[in-house]
Amino acid sequence: MSSLEIQVEPSSMGFDPERLERIQSHFDAYVADRRLAGWLATVSRGGELVWTGKGGHRDREKDLAVNDDTIWRVYSMTKPLTSVGVMMLYEEGRFDLNDDAGRWIEALREPRVYVGGKPAAPETVPAAGPVRVHHLLSHTSGLTYGFHYTHPVDAIYRAKGYDFGFAKGADLAQAVHDWCSSPLLFQPGSRWNYSVATDVLGRLIELWSGQSLDEFFRERILDPLGMHDTGWWCPEEKHDRLAQLYVPIQGDSFPFEELARGATHEPQIYGAGGGLVSTAHDYQRFMSMLLGQGELDGVRLVSGRTIELMTENHLPGDVDLEEFATGSFSEVDYAGVGFGLGFSVVTDRRKNKSLTPEGTYGWGGAASTAFWVDPVEDLTVGFFTQLLPSGTYPIRRDLQQLVYQALVD
Numbered sequence: 001m002s003s004l005e006i007q008v009e010p011s012s013m014g015f016d017p018e019r020l021e022r023i024q025s026h027f028d029a030y031v032a033d034r035r036l037a038g039w040l041a042t043v044s045r046g047g048e049l050v051w052t053g054k055g056g057h058r059d060r061e062k063d064l065a066v067n068d069d070t071i072w073r074v075y076s077m078t079k080p081l082t083s084v085g086v087m088m089l090y091e092e093g094r095f096d097l098n099d100d101a102g103r104w105i106e107a108l109r110e111p112r113v114y115v116g117g118k119p120a121a122p123e124t125v126p127a128a129g130p131v132r133v134h135h136l137l138s139h140t141s142g143l144t145y146g147f148h149y150t151h152p153v154d155a156i157y158r159a160k161g162y163d164f165g166f167a168k169g170a171d172l173a174q175a176v177h178d179w180c181s182s183p184l185l186f187q188p189g190s191r192w193n194y195s196v197a198t199d200v201l202g203r204l205i206e207l208w209s210g211q212s213l214d215e216f217f218r219e220r221i222l223d224p225l226g227m228h229d230t231g232w233w234c235p236e237e238k239h240d241r242l243a244q245l246y247v248p249i250q251g252d253s254f255p256f257e258e259l260a261r262g263a264t265h266e267p268q269i270y271g272a273g274g275g276l277v278s279t280a281h282d283y284q285r286f287m288s289m290l291l292g293q294g295e296l297d298g299v300r301l302v303s304g305r306t307i308e309l310m311t312e313n314h315l316p317g318d319v320d321l322e323e324f325a326t327g328s329f330s331e332v333d334y335a336g337v338g339f340g341l342g343f344s345v346v347t348d349r350r351k352n353k354s355l356t357p358e359g360t361y362g363w364g365g366a367a368s369t370a371f372w373v374d375p376v377e378d379l380t381v382g383f384f385t386q387l388l389p390s391g392t393y394p395i396r397r398d399l400q401q402l403v404y405q406a407l408v409d
Helices: 017-032 075-091 133-137 152-159 172-180 197-209 213-225 236-241 257-264 280-291 304-310 395-405
Strands: 038-045 048-059 112-118 121-126 246-249 252-255 337-339 344-346 361-364 370-374 379-384
Touching (some): 017 038, 075 133
Antiparallel strands (some): 038 379, 337 344
């Protein structure tokens, strides 16, 4: 059972309890006017759960309330787990962050960069340098997503069958070949573009570890952390706990049942960039491990120094996404936010116009889920709902305001 039990008084951890309740009333208003069907949030400090709130329905049409053990599609909140898995293998000496990914991915051995032309007949030039492993971790490789709809290369991905999902009949190796044999958007390392790079890393995990991605996740990350409700699909005996997926239409929200069903059976491909379902309890375990510098309850996944490296800004010249990104979709604000090895990182809270301290890192998911880890204030925060796409409403910035205004120590 994924229960969320508060075992400390919020005031003993520097929070004003009445101010914390502003989170509840704020997001209950989202439910009341049907922008969200339901939601759940967690706030912890010093590794202790300080506050949790929830409201509305996991399935509004069936009148099923959000519970502590509700299972959510976390989509791109899979990426940080994949990135940690990559760095676990880095610590074993399987590769160097400067290594050319073409050592293992044949289609990246002689990458070409788009410079013009139509998707059916692109004009390309040879890449000036290799796509390195750290480029994949930091989304600076030049790969993209078919669902961006902002660049001719996005259309090339879609023509190969990759829009929001995978091409019919493809396995992970085939998908990686299809992406990596397409032109890059830019010279590796020269820009930032949110992309399938984390799925490519999933394939590299398989090649480096000799295990399938699901076996690696289960054996090396999920079971050691006690994340027993997290996986690549929701098994039949847990279907009643799985939240419905919603889309916004004219300020209301409606079920997207066709896409929602994808989480109820084993997937065609284990998506390292967006495949997991999880609970607030399980993801809290992952966040606590990050806050604990790679260790939780005596289980260490990576060293603290590795976490520090992953959560520093790796964009050249310490620039932020506002300066360096291509303008593609992202799970965070651009201003005052950089990117590390698998996480966004707040670099300038004044430029970001938020209360979130520099050094705070996290990410979000396509169905409006989000999390962050704040080493300065010793905080982790998680938010779970199922509204696709993310960014429909300013949920994450709302939550940041409401969490930090409640800190009064």
